Structure formats: structure tokens, C-alpha cells
Amino acid sequence: MIEAVGLTKRYGAKTAVYNLSFQVRPGTVTGFLGPNGSGKSTTMRMILGLDNPTAGRVTIAGYPYRRLPNAPRQVGALLDAKAVHGGRHARNHLLSLAQLSGIPASRVDEVLGVVGLTEVAKKRSKGFSLGMGQRLGIAAALLGDPQVLLFDEPVNGLDPEGILWVRNLMKSLAAEGRTVFVSSHLMSEMALTAEHLIVIGRGQLLADMSVREFIAANSAGFARVRTPETEPQQREKLTSALTEAGGQVLPEQDGALRVTGLPLPRISDLAHDADVRLWELSPHQASLEEAYMRLTQGAVDYRSTADQLGGFQQPQPPGLAPGIAPPVPVPGQDQPGWYPPPAPQQGGQPNPYAGQAAAPQAPAQPQGATPPEHTAMLRTLPAPQQEQQTAMLRKLPEPQQPPQPQAEAQAQPLPQEQPPAAEPTKSATSDNEDATR
Numbered sequence: 206m207i208e209a210v211g212l213t214k215r216y217g218a219k220t221a222v223y224n225l226s227f228q229v230r231p232g233t234v235t236g237f238l239g240p241n242g243s244g245k246s247t248t249m250r251m252i253l254g255l256d257n258p259t260a261g262r263v264t265i266a267g268y269p270y271r272r273l274p275n276a277p278r279q280v281g282a283l284l285d286a287k288a289v290h291g292g293r294h295a296r297n298h299l300l301s302l303a304q305l306s307g308i309p310a311s312r313v314d315e316v317l318g319v320v321g322l323t324e325v326a327k328k329r330s331k332g333f334s335l336g337m338g339q340r341l342g343i344a345a346a347l348l349g350d351p352q353v354l355l356f357d358e359p360v361n362g363l364d365p366e367g368i369l370w371v372r373n374l375m376k377s378l379a380a381e382g383r384t385v386f387v388s389s390h391l392m393s394e395m396a397l398t399a400e401h402l403i404v405i406g407r408g409q410l411l412a413d414m415s416v417r418e419f420i421a422a423n424s425a426g427f428a429r430v431r432t433p434e435t436e437p438q439q440r441e442k443l444t445s446a447l448t449e450a451g452g453q454v455l456p457e458q459d460g461a462l463r464v465t466g467l468p469l470p471r472i473s474d475l476a477h478d479a480d481v482r483l484w485e486l487s488p489h490q491a492s493l494e495e496a497y498m499r500l501t502q503g504a505v506d507y508r509s510t511a512d513q514l515g516g517f518q519q520p521q522p523p524g525l526a527p528g529i530a531p532p533v534p535v536p537g538q539d540q541p542g543w544y545p546p547p548a549p550q551q552g553g554q555p556n557p558y559a560g561q562a563a564a565p566q567a568p569a570q571p572q573g574a575t576p577p578e579h580t581a582m583l584r585t586l587p588a589p590q591q592e593q594q595t596a597m598l599r600k601l602p603e604p605q606q607p608p609q610p611q612a613e614a615q616a617q618p619l620p621q622e623q624p625p626a627a628e629p630t631k632s633a634t635s636d637n638e639d640a641t642r
């Protein structure tokens with residue numbers, strides 16, 4: 206198991222990770238999600254002892270990585286597939302890693318077979334495609350047959366066959382009782398691979414729950430209704446009947462109707478009463494992508510100017526302090542069925558960043574109230590997680606300033622000087638990267 210408690214990392218004035226607490230349990234694939242720059246890689250680097258936390262701690266099987274006995278046999282990681290010696294043959298690259306960790310050469314050939322690189326084992330990795338490089342990185346992670354595996358964007362550059370292979374590999378590793386922690390920006394893939402999610406935004410925990418709970422908590426279900434295409438008046442009649450009954454009706458691209466606010470049997474009865482024939486009436490849940498977009502809308506740092514021009518970002522509303530981003534509307538925000546996250550300060554203590562920046566001018570919630578299922582979800586969590594869940598639903602300001610001393614005192618920093626230990630099963634640079642970025 207991986208356990209982070211109050212994990213914080215600052216690079217000078219930049220807070221990359223703030224007060225992150227979570228557990229990654231064995232036996233399931235845990236997805237690690239967050240917008241660009243939200244601190245996923247930094248967190249993984251701290252898990253692997255490649256960066257020292259500024260505050261807090263993270264352990265694997267109860268030990269900080271650098272004190273973990275026989276670490277390369279217990280933990281495997283793919284952080285950066287390009288971090289290999291390009292002049293070396295794939296097999297030699299793995300062989301050198303194996304020798305450093307006392308792993309027999311036979312295991313090298315085994316993992317080359319597992320990742321499908323046996324044919325090119327004697328080729329220099331600098332000639333490898335992105336996907337082949339990913340496979341080589343995965344082979345390195347598997348080398349020590351570890352119980353704990355971390356993968357940062359493992360499907361990056363893989364073709365569909367490769368993506369399917371990684372998905373099945375992750376699942377089978379978890380099914381063997383291993384701890385599998387994997388970051389990705391591909392929501393559709395995560396939905397198929399992970400059972401549990403840890404979502405961060407601007408270095409702070411946004412969600413820690415199962416994929417199913419996550420989608421339920423961050424989206425509203427809806428019904429799809431279709432009437433005969435040849436009779437548009439039927440569609441109009443049904444739209445009026447549903448709207449009069451309190452439903453919200455939106456046209457879908459294929460001509461169907463998306464209905465929220467009415468249960469399926471009621472929609473059926475209303476159609477019957479209006480003498481409208483239905484060709485489809487089906488229940489739907491939003492996708493992980495939709496739920497993720499809704500949750501992280503306020504924690505996205507990097508947006509295309511085209512998105513801004515297209516209305517994804519609003520001008521700074523009057524009264525908002527300089528440097529504080531306005532709430533960012535998401536597509537569909539003004540449409541029925543959309544609900545805003547709960548207003549800031551609903552329960553729990555604000556974190557220092559939110560307290561300093563966002564709380565004084567908490568944006569008014571334009572529509573609706575806290576969705577009941579979300580409130581229920583918060584209540585099922587232990588108090589500290591409730592606080593974090595609530596904090597996540599606020600507009601997260603950019604955590605540029607160091608946190609208040611009180612928060613620092615609560616965290617338990619590790620001693621900065623650690624006894625040297627074996628490097629993780631991967632290549633990466635160490636903690637002095639301030640100079641290199």
C-alpha cells in the first residue's frame with residue numbers, strides 16, 4: 206500500500222503539491238487524475254524518493270521509499286519512457302538495471318517477452334518509436350516482479366492494440382494483489398482500467414473514491430428519448446408534454462432528446478398520454494470524462510486562447526480581486542440538468558489557500574443547490590476527507606503562496622537527509638531539478 210499524509214512540495218514560491226493525503230490499496234487499479242501541472246508527477250516522484258517532500262510524508266508498505274528494504278524488488282515505476290540510454294540495446298538497458306538490483310538475466314528475457322519487445326531486444330533504443338519506448342519503460346518497471354507499481358501516462362504513444370494490452374496488464378497485475386497506481390489524461394481509458402480514482406487539482410485533493418461513485422457524484426443521470434424521425438411534430442408534442450411536467454429537455458445531435466428531471470416510467474406515461482410513439486427510451490449516466498471536466502473546471506491552469514474566445518472563459522467579473530480566477534463555465538452550464546458545485550465554505554475548514562484568496566469573495570452559485578447525492582457522498586467520508594472533498598468543490602485558487610505556518614506545523618516533514626538506498630526501477634533525475642527547469 207502507498208500512503209501519503211499531508212504531502213506538500215514547494216519549489217521556491219511555487220507550491221506543486223499541498224497537504225495531500227490518500228492511500229493506494231493493493232488489488233485494484235487506482236487512477237491518478239488531474240489537469241496539466243496539477244502535481245501528479247511531483248507526487249509520484251516523492252513516492253519514489255526522487256523528490257523530498259517539503260512537509261508531510263509518503264510511505265510504501267510503511268517505509269519511505271529510500272528506507273524500503275530491497276526497494277527495486279518491491280516497487281517498479283515508469284515515469285518517463287524517454288529516460289533511457291539511447292545508445293544501448295533494449296536488452297542491455299534492462300540487463301544493467303537488473304544487475305544493479307541483483308535480478309537474474311533470465312528475468313530480462315521474460316519481461317521483454319511480456320512487453321512484446323523480444324524481436325527488437327538487440328536494437329538500440331534511440332531508434333524506438335514512442336510506443337516501443339513505453340513498452341521498454343514498462344518492462345523496466347516489471348523487472349523486479351514488484352508488489353507496487355507506478356505508471357505515469359503509460360499509454361502515451363501506444364496504438365490501440367498497445368492501449369488494450371496496457372489496460373489488460375494493469376488489471377491483471379492488480380488482480381494478482383499488487384498495488385497499481387497509474388496516471389493518465391485519457392478518461393475513456395481510465396474508465397475502463399481503474400476501479401478507484403484519486404483526483405487532484407493545483408496540488409490539492411479533489412476526489413478519492415471509486416470510479417462509479419465519482420461519476421455519480423459529479424454528474425446527473427438522464428434519459429434519452431427518440432421519436433420517429435419522419436414525424437417531427439411528435440417530437441415537439443413530446444417536448445411540450447415533458448417540459449410541462451417539469452422535465453428539462455435538450456436536443457441531442459442525432460435527433461434524440463436528452464431528458465433530465467423525470468423518471469423513465471413517468472416519461473413513458475407522458476408519451477402515452479400525448480399519443481406519441483417512442484423509438485427509444487433509455488437511462489444514461491454521464492461519462493467519466495464529463496464528470497472529470499465538471500469537477501476540475503476550476504482547477505485548470507492552461508487553456509487555449511481559442512477556448513477563451515469561444516466562451517469557455519469569462520472576463521474577470523467586477524469585484525474579483527486581481528489574480529483570482531473567476532469561476533470557469535463549462536459547456537452545458539446554462540442548460541437544464543447541469544448543477545454547480547456546492548458553494549464555498551459549506552462545512553469543513555477552508556484550506557489556507559482557499560482561505561487567503563477565494564473565501565472573501567466566494568462566487569455566488571448561479572443555479573441549483575448541492576446535488577443530494579454529492580452531499581450524501583461527503584457525509585459517508587471521514588471528517589478529514591469531507592474537508593478535502595468540500596475544499597475541492599470550491600474554486601481552487603492558484604496556490605502560489607506558501608501555506609500558513611499552522612498548516613506546516615500539522616504536517617510531519619521527513620528529515621531532508623536520508624540514507625542512500627537503491628534507485629527505483631526506472632531512470633529519472635533527482636531532487637535538484639529546480640536548476641534544470
Ligand SMILES: Nc1ncnc2c1ncn2[C@@H]1O[C@H](COP(=O)(O)OP(=O)(O)OP(=O)(O)O)[C@@H](O)[C@H]1O
Pocket residue numbers: 216219220221239240241242243244245246247248638639642
Ligand atoms: N523541479 C521543479 N521546479 C519548479 N517547478 C516545478 C518542478 N517540478 C514541477 N514543477 C511545477 O509543479 C507543478 C506540478 O507539476 P507536475 O509535473 O507535477 O504536474 P503534472 O500533474 O504531472 O502535469 P502533467 O499532467 O502536465 O504532466 C507545475 O506547475 C510545475 O511547473
